[in-house]
Amino acid sequence: MSLLRPKSIERKLRIMIVGTASAALVVVALILIASEFSSYRRELQESLGLQAALMGYKGEAPLELNLSDKAQEVIDSLRENSEIVAAEFYRTNGEPFVQYSRSGISADLPGRVLRGEELSPFEIVAGITNSEQQKVGTIYLRTDRSREERFLQRCVLVVLLTMAGAVVVAWLLSIWFQQIVTVPLQHLLATTRIVSDRKDYSVRAKAISGDEIGELVTGFNAMLEQIELRELDLKQHQEHLEEQVARRTQELQQANESLATAKVRADAANLAKSQFLANMSHELRTPLNAIIGYSEMLQEESDELGITAMKPDLQKIHGAGRHLLGLINDVLDLSKIEAGKMTLHLESVDVPTLVREVAQTVAPLIAKNENRLEVDCLEIPEGQRTDQTKLRQVLFNLLSNAAKFTHRGLIELQVRFQNGGGGPRLIFSVSDTGIGMSPEQLQKLFQPFSQAETDTARRFGGTGLGLALSRRFCELMGGSLTVTSELDRGSCFTATILANPEVSETGTLFLPKIRKADGELILVIDDDPAVPELLARSLEREGFQVIAASNGSQGIDLARRLQPKLITLDVMMPSLDGWSVLGTLKSDPVTAAIPVVMMTIVDNRPLGFSLGAADYLTKPINFLRLRETVNRHARPLVPHPVLVIDPNEESRGNLIQQLQTDGWQAVGVATAKEGLEYIESHTAGLILADLMTQETVGLEFVAAVRTHPRHGRTPIILMTETSLSGTDRERLNGAMTRVLEGPSTDPDRLLSEIRALLPPATNRPSFSEPDPHEGI
C-alpha cells in the first residue's frame, strides 16, 4: 500500500503510467504466445502427417509382401531424422511388424488403443494402403517433445525482454508526461509557500496551462490580489495612524515645552513688572509731591493776596495731582502684593469706631448723589486685631463705589462677627440699590484696570484698581471679597477677613488655629454641611484640623491660600462638580501637589485616578477607612532628619523636641564643624543653624554646605540674634536659605518655615525610605 501512497503526485503519476503500460503489454504478450503456440502445434501435426504418408508409401510393399528386412530398412532410415524418436509398422491385424525406437521401448499402440488412451500431440497413427486402396497395415510415429519446450522458452524470453524495454520506455515517457501536470502544480505550491512563509502577498503564480490547474492558478492569483490589496490598505491605515499619533505627540510635546517656557517667561516678566512698578511709582511720587505741594502753596498765596481768578485752575492742578497720586499708590500696592512684598500690620482696632470714621469720610460722597447710608454694626467684640489701614481702604472703596453707582438710593453697611470653622471672622457687607451689574460685567469685576464698562471710567471716574486691590487686601487678611449683583437692582459686596490673625515678624499672615504644630489642615469640599462636621469629629481626634468649603470655587480658593495637607472632595455638587474642581486643583501648580481624596456615592475610580485623585472613598463614609486614608496621604514622612546646629545645649534640646512633636525627625550638633562632619556621612533633609552669634561662621557654613555635592540644595534656616548687613542678607537669601532675625524665635514661625522649605515631593510616603541614622 505504501507504494500507492507515495509522497508526491509526480511519483503517483509515473507509477500509474508505467503500471498501465505494463498491464497492457502482458495481455498482448499472452495473446501472441498463445497464437504462436497453436500454429506451432498445427505445423507439427502437418509435418508428422507428411512423414507418416512418406513412410507409408515406402513401407507398403514390404508390408504386403511381408518382407520384414525391407520394412526394417525403411524404418531405420528414420534414424537420420533427429525429430522422430519412435516409429512402428503394424500389420492389418494389429500385430507389430517392425519397429524403431531411440529409447528401445515399444509404443504398444494396440495396448493403448485397447486401454482407450488418447494419442498425444507428438504422436500420429496412419493407415497404409496399396494401389488398389486396400489396407495393408498401420504406421505409428512419435516426435521429440523437447523441441516444443525450446520453442516455448524462446517465446517467454522474447516477451520478457520486450516488456522490460517497454517499461523503461514508459518510465522515461512518464517523466516527460507527468511534468505537464506536476510542473504547474509545483509552481503553485512554491508560490503558496512564499506567501505563507514570507507573508509576501505581492508574488503571483504563473498560469502555464489553460486546463483546470491553470484555472486554479488564476483563482489563486485573484485571491492573492484581494489579500494584497487589503493588506496594503491596512498597512497604509496603520502607517497613517502611527504617523498621526507621532505627529500629535510631537505637537503636544512642543506645545508643552513652549507652554513651560512661556510660563517661566511670563512669571519672570510679571515679577519684573511688579518690581518696575514699585520702583517707578516711588520715582513718580517725588515730582508729584512737588506738583501737589506747590499748587497747594499757590492756592494759599492767591488766597492771601486776594487773587481769586487763578484759584479754580490751581484747584484743578491740585486735584489732578491728588488723583494721580491715588493711582500711583494703588498701582504700588497692587504690585507689592503681586511681588509678595505686601505685609500686614496688625493692631488692636475698635471696629465700630473704625466703621464710624469711614462712614464720616465717605459721607460727602454719599450725599453727592442724594443717597442714604445705614450702618449696622452690632455685637462686635472689643479688641479685634487687624490691619486697619487696609481694612479702612477696603471699606472706603466699597462704600465710595456704592455711592458712585447709586442715585437717590439706600446704601447699607452691615458688620458681623462670626466664630466658625477656620477661626473668628469679621464680615462686612455693603449693599446698594444702584445700577447693578450683568453677569458678564461681574466676571471682569475684580481684574485690575477693568471696569464694568469701558465708559464707566469716563462717567464715574476711578481707576478700576480699587476692587482688585480690595480683594487682594481681603485675601491678604485671610479672607475674601465676593459680590452678588443684579442689573438695575443693585449690588452687594461682602468682605470677609480673619479677626485676630497671627502674623509673623515680617508681616506674613499665619492663619489662626490652622497651622498649629499638631493640626495638619484638611480641607473638606462638600455642599452638604453635615459632611465636614462628621469628618471633623473623626479626624480631629487624629490631630487634624478640618475646614470646610461648601462649593467648588470656594474650595479651590481655600486650597490655594491655605495649602492644606489633604483635600476631600465631593463629586456631586451643584454648579461646579467635583471632577472640574479636581481638574482645576491638579492643573494649578500651587495646588497640584496636594493629595485629593474623592468622596462619592458614585464609584468611578478610573476617572478619578486619571484626573489625579490620590484616593477614593465611597459614601456612606467608613470612618476607619477615612482615618487610614487621610493619615496615609496627609501625614508627611520625612525621609531625612532635620539637622539642628546650636551651641547652646538647652535650646538645642528644645528645638529637637519641638521638631519631633511636629512629626519631624531631628538630630542635633553643637558647632558648624560638627554639622559639616554630619552631612559628610549622612543626609540631612533640612538644616537649622543657630550660629549667628559668630556671624562669619554662619556665612562660611552656608557656603560650605552649598558646595557639598549632596547638600547643594538642602534648605537651610539661619537663626540670628543680630540684624544682618544688606550684603550679607543678599548673599544668604538665595534659594533654599532663610534667615530668621531676633533674639527669640517663635516656634510656630520656625515650623512654618520648615514646612515652607521642604518640597512637597519629599513629604510623600512613596518617597520615604528607612533612615539608618534615625535617632542619632
Added chain:
Amino acid sequence: MPKILLVEDNELNRDMLSRRLERRGFTVVMAVDGGQGVQMALTEKPDLILMDMGLPVLDGWEATRQVRADPATAHVPIIALTAHAMSSDEQKAKEAGCDDFDTKPVELPRLLEKINALLSRSRTV
C-alpha cells in the same frame, strides 16, 4: 517763634515745606542728610524736628536714634515723614523714637495739627 529743624534731602520738598511753615510763622532750619540733621539738632536747638526717613548718609531711623541717644537732644519732639502710608513704617518710626508720623505729600493742615500738638505738649512738660 518755635524753631523747626527740617531734615529732608529733596530740594523741592525742602523748599516747599519750609516756605509754607515760615509763612505760618515758624523759624525753619534745614539739613540735607541724617548726619547733618543730628549735628544741627545739637547746634540749632530746634523746638521740633521733621525727619524724612529715606535720607542719605544716615537714614531717618538711625538719625532719630542718635538724636534720642544724646541727652542734649533727647527731649526734642520728632515727626517722621515717610513716602508712603505704610503702617509698618509708622510702627518702625515710633520704635526708633519718633513722636509722630505723617506721610508725604504733606497735607499741611494735618501736619500743622500734629506739630502744634507736640509743641504744646513739650511746653507743658
